[in-house]
Amino acid sequence: MTSMSIAGVATGVMALVVVLSVMGGFEADLRRKMLSGQPHAEVMAENATAGFSLKEHPLEEIARAIPEATNLEPFTEADVVIKRKRFMSSATIFGIDPAKGASNWGFNGAFVDGRLEDLARSNPPGIALGDQLAGQLGADLGDEIVILSPQAGVGSILGGGTLSRTFKVIGIFSTGMFNYDSKWAVTNLDEGRRFMADFDESLAVDRFVSGVGFHLRDPMQVGRIKSRFERALGGSTGLRLNTWQETNKALLFALKLEKFAMGSILMLVVVVAAFSISGTMMMTIFHKRGHVSLLRALGMSKRDVARLYMIHGGVIGVTGVVIGLALGILLCSAVEWTRGVQLPADVYYLKVLPVKFLPWDYLVIALAALGFSFAAAAYPSWIASRQDPGAGLRYE
Amino acid sequence: MSENSKTAQGTTAAIILNGVTKAFVVESQRVEALRGVDLRIERGSCVSITGRSGAGKSTLLHIIGTLDRPSEGIVSIGGIDVSRMSDQATSKFRNRKLGFIFQSSNLLPEFSALENVMMPGIIASVRGNAARERAAYLLNSVGLRDRASHRPAELSGGEQQRVAIARALFMEPEVLLADEPTGNLDKGTSLAIQDLLMELAAVHKTTMILVTHDQMLAGRMPSQVIMEDGRVLSATGVIQ
Numbered sequence: 223m224t225s226m227s228i229a230g231v232a233t234g235v236m237a238l239v240v241v242l243s244v245m246g247g248f249e250a251d252l253r254r255k256m257l258s259g260q261p262h263a264e265v266m267a268e269n270a271t272a273g274f275s276l277k278e279h280p281l282e283e284i285a286r287a288i289p290e291a292t293n294l295e296p297f298t299e300a301d302v303v304i305k306r307k308r309f310m311s312s313a314t315i316f317g318i319d320p321a322k323g324a325s326n327w328g329f330n331g332a333f334v335d336g337r338l339e340d341l342a343r344s345n346p347p348g349i350a351l352g353d354q355l356a357g358q359l360g361a362d363l364g365d366e367i368v369i370l371s372p373q374a375g376v377g378s379i380l381g382g383g384t385l386s387r388t389f390k391v392i393g394i395f396s397t398g399m400f401n402y403d404s405k406w407a408v409t410n411l412d413e414g415r416r417f418m419a420d421f422d423e424s425l426a427v428d429r430f431v432s433g434v435g436f437h438l439r440d441p442m443q444v445g446r447i448k449s450r451f452e453r454a455l456g457g458s459t460g461l462r463l464n465t466w467q468e469t470n471k472a473l474l475f476a477l478k479l480e481k482f483a484m485g486s487i488l489m490l491v492v493v494v495a496a497f498s499i500s501g502t503m504m505m506t507i508f509h510k511r512g513h514v515s516l517l518r519a520l521g522m523s524k525r526d527v528a529r530l531y532m533i534h535g536g537v538i539g540v541t542g543v544v545i546g547l548a549l550g551i552l553l554c555s556a557v558e559w560t561r562g563v564q565l566p567a568d569v570y571y572l573k574v575l576p577v578k579f580l581p582w583d584y585l586v587i588a589l590a591a592l593g594f595s596f597a598a599a600a601y602p603s604w605i606a607s608r609q610d611p612g613a614g615l616r617y618e
Numbered sequence: 619m620s621e622n623s624k625t626a627q628g629t630t631a632a633i634i635l636n637g638v639t640k641a642f643v644v645e646s647q648r649v650e651a652l653r654g655v656d657l658r659i660e661r662g663s664c665v666s667i668t669g670r671s672g673a674g675k676s677t678l679l680h681i682i683g684t685l686d687r688p689s690e691g692i693v694s695i696g697g698i699d700v701s702r703m704s705d706q707a708t709s710k711f712r713n714r715k716l717g718f719i720f721q722s723s724n725l726l727p728e729f730s731a732l733e734n735v736m737m738p739g740i741i742a743s744v745r746g747n748a749a750r751e752r753a754a755y756l757l758n759s760v761g762l763r764d765r766a767s768h769r770p771a772e773l774s775g776g777e778q779q780r781v782a783i784a785r786a787l788f789m790e791p792e793v794l795l796a797d798e799p800t801g802n803l804d805k806g807t808s809l810a811i812q813d814l815l816m817e818l819a820a821v822h823k824t825t826m827i828l829v830t831h832d833q834m835l836a837g838r839m840p841s842q843v844i845m846e847d848g849r850v851l852s853a854t855g856v857i858q
Contacts, residue, residue, distance in 0.1 A: 516724045519685055520785075521713020521741045523706045612685035 224538060227502040230495030231542025231591060232549065238488045238587045239550025244557075245481045246583070247576030252477065255399050256470055259328025261295075261435025263288075263444050264464045265451075271419045273298070274461060276429040284434055287454050288447060291436035295322045298414035299432040304351075304407060306359040306367040313355055313407045315369060317414015317431075326435045328397035329408055335363050336393025347413045348392035352403035356394045365391045369407070371417045385416065433464070441466060489590060496594035499538050503531060503602035511609065518611030528607035535599020536592075543591045547584060554579065632793060632825040633659040633682060638691035640677050640848075651677040653848040654691070659841070661792075664819055664826040666836035669845035675829040676797055678845065682827060683716055683795045684708050696792055713742050717786030717824070719815075721798035725770040725778055725785075731757060732766040735784045742789065749788075756784035760814060776807035783814060787822060794819060796828045800835060812838065 265284050267274040281294050298317035303310060316327075320341040324330040330338060334353060341348045349369075351361060361367055371385045389409065397403055415425055418432065438444060444465040451463045467474065507514070514527055522530070558577040640652040651674045659665055667675045680686040681693055684700050693701045700711060717738075725734045732753050739749035757766050760780040770778055779799060786794055799815065800808035812835055819826040830836050844851045 512724065513726060515685075516726070517737075517741070518709070519683070519712065519718050520738045521709050521789075523709035525706065526709070526741070610686070612680040 224502055224506075224534075227495065227499045227538045228542045228545065230498045231492065231539060231595060232546035234488065234491035234495045235543050235546025235587055235591050236550040236553070237491055238485065239547060239584060240553050241484050241488055242481065242583050242587070243550070243554045243577050243580060244575060245477070245484060246578035246580045249477050249481070250578045251576040252473070255328065255397070256466055257441050259397055259399060259402065260466055260469065261326040262438045262441045262466050263291075263447065264297075264433040264435045264469075266433040266462055266464050268460045268462055270432065273418055273425075273430045273432045276431055276434075278428070279459065279461060281434065284436075287451055288436070290438050290440075290443070290447060292439070293322075293325050294434055294436045295319060295324065295326055296411060296429075296431040296434045298411060298418055298430075300371065300414070300417035300419070302407070302417055303370045304355070304359060304367055305370060306361050306365060309359045309361075311355060311358045312405075313369075314405050315349075315371075315414055315417050316406055316408045317411045317417075318408060319411050324408075326437055327408075328399060328402060329395040329406065332395040332397045333393050334396050336391075338393065340392035341408065341410045343390075343392065346388045346390045347409060349389035349413075350393035350395055350408040351391060352406045353394050353396040354400065354404035355407065356391070358404070361391050363391055363394065367391060369417070385421075387413070387416065389413075492587075492591045492594055495542065496539075496591075496598035499535050499595055500598040500602055502538070503535055503599060504605070506534070507531070507602055507606045507609075514606055514609050515611045518609070524607040527609070528603040531603035531606045532596065532599050535595055535603065539592050539595025539599070542595070543588050546591070547588060551579070551584075632661040632663070632696060633657065633827075634692075634694040635678075635682070636692040636694070638678075638681060638688045638693060640674075640681060640686065641689045650848050652681070652688070655848075655850055657843065657850065657853065659825060659827065661825055662823050663841050664816070664839045665828070665841040665843060666839035667827065667829045667843045667845060668831065668833070668836045669851070673845040674848040675845055679795055679797055679827065679829050682793070683718060684712050713738055714789055715792045717789065717791035717794045719779070719782050719786050719794070719796040719799045721801040725781055727770050730767050730769055731762060731773065731777075731781045734770070734781055735788055737785060738788045752788060753784070756787055757781070759818070760784045774807075775803055776811060779803065779807075779811050780814065783811070783818065787818060787824075790822065792825060794824045794826045796826065798830055798832075799828065800830070800832060808832070808835075 265279075276296060281296070285291060285294055296319060298315075300315050302313055302315045304313045318324045318327070318341070320339055324338060329350065329352070333350070336350065338350065341350060346366060349367065351359070351367075356362070359367060366388055368386055368388050372383075395403070395408075411431070412426065415421065415430060418425060418430060438447065444467065448463045448465055517530075518527065554577045557575055561574045635655050635657040638652055638655040639650065641648050641650045643649070655674075655678060667678060669675050677686065681688050682695070684693075684695075684703075688701050691701070692699055695711075696715060698711070700708060703711065725731075726737065729737070732750065735753035735756055736744075736749045739752065744752075754763075754766060757763055760783055762777060762780055762784070765773060765777060765781075770781070773781065779802075783799075786796075796815065800811050803811060815826070815828075816838065818824070828835070828839060836842055842854045844853075
């Protein structure tokens with residue numbers, strides 16, 4: 223019975239350690255990819271669809287307002303439809319300046335085919351596709367694709383038409399983040415600008431962009447920088463700062479909520495295991511009634527008996543927690559070292575199950591499990607201590 | 619200070635019972651197991667308590683042994699009124715001053731004979747080596763020197779009872795309380811245990827109170843109390 227109770231606590235603790243470690247791994251991996259594959263912040267127009275003019279707000283002005291910023295790079299962004307032969311897919315066309323290297327974005331350095339520099343070519347202009355998107359379109363390097371976008375500025379005076387431009391695939395990239403690899407089509411800034419809302423030639427003259435992305439040495443300082451930027455340039459200029467935390471707010475919150483929910487549900491396993499400690503101890507007290515009476519006859523006080531049973535419950539709890547922690551950490555280590563659990567990349571944005579060791583979380587799990595174990599032991603201990611010593615001996 | 623407690627002070631008596639009553643409530647009915655028992659047992663005396671089943675012998679022994687509290691009356695052991703002490707104090711008193719031998723040996727099966735004998739010392743936090751030495755000495759004195767490392771299941775009934783006797787003597791108690799100590803043993807073993815008990819009580823100058831149905835064993839005791847229906851029917855060698 224005691225070993226079953228220990229196994230119960232150990233299983234609960236192990237499950238908590240493994241699940242929270244894997245979720246921590248997911249979060250850490252995602253955060254790392256967010257910080258290396260996205261700008262830490264973007265200067266955007268209040269009206270994000272309209273964008274803003276680099277003539278009106280040159281990069282130097284932004285650099286002065288945010289001295290911590292590195293790799294200031296303008297970009298355009300628009301939702302489009304990509305067509306190749308009979309294949310069609312919705313996508314985001316993303317315009318960058320190839321000369322600046324696009325170092326703020328994950329597709330830089332993630333080219334599995336072709337080169338980023340070829341985005342500068344024209345006639346037909348070059349485009350790079352995420353590998354998942356290229357797969358959906360059946361597109362390969364050198365293929366021609368057509369990008370379609372409803373545009374107010376195109377067509378008759380009575381209504382908008384459809385902008386249609388042909389591109390040549392000059393590269394395919396794989397960032398490891400599914401939402402980029404399945405949605406992004408990257409071209410140069412001039413071509414990207416054509417797909418911005420209400421495009422006309424004046425936007426090109428005024429060098430309109432959707433935003434300017436940049437990196438920070440310490441991405442965690444982005445909140446402070448945002449407040450300062452908005453004091454300096456916000457309001458009247460019509461500009462705002464969009465931070466990486468805001469961009470990924472829903473995802474980060476979902477991860478945190480999921481971790482909390484999973485942790486709470488799995489903690490119930492530990493609570494159930496703690497109840498089994500109570501059951502085991504009640505059984506022991508019933509079976510060992512004569513022994514308790516004997517110990518009382520030999521001079522143990524009620525307090526001593528209660529302490530004895532609390533130690534019994536504590537030993538079950540401590541042993542279960544130690545075994546659970548050891549097994550959990552061992553399992554996580556095995557997953558990490560062997561990279562044994564492969565994930566389908568079209569479902570997850572990761573190829574292997576990530577693990578992050580979380581000592582503080584383990585401490586909280588251990589303390590909570592021990593707390594539940596001692597709480598579960600308290601009632602049986604009290605019952606045992608109340609036992610009349612004479613009664614137990616009479617029944618022997 | 620009550621008259622009874624005055625009586626308990628400054629006396630050479632080991633045990634004084636004054637108007638001891640014990641009542642239980644069974645299915646809403648009050649059942650009196652003891653009805654005003656008065657006894658005075660001198661230091662070093664050996665007393666048998668006999669009587670029919672349900673006469674109140676074991677209840678009286680448990681009350682003297684502080685395993686149970688009287689509903690009314692005073693129990694004084696060595697001049698101390700034990701019927702009104704806290705649980706902590708009573709437990710300590712029981713550990714230091716009283717030794718018990720029960721009908722079944724009541725040994726702890728997970729422990730060796732030596733460890734069982736040491737148990738009162740462990741409870742009293744006696745130093746490990748000293749407790750071990752004393753337990754070995756007592757096992758030797760009950761003739762079980764070679765059985766020290768054996769667990770109770772590996773011992774015969776008589777040997778188990780010898781271990782229980784050694785355990786009862788571990789703390790050098792003032793009073794030894796035995797409840798049918800030979801009740802589960804065959805005649806030969808029973809006689810050997812009786813001899814051992816009498817001898818050890820004499821050697822250690824311990825007051826011994828022994829509850830038994832065995833008239834022969836009772837007859838070997840210098841003092842005898844016969845109980846009936848919760849009262850002392852007759853007492854020989856004991857002041858009633």
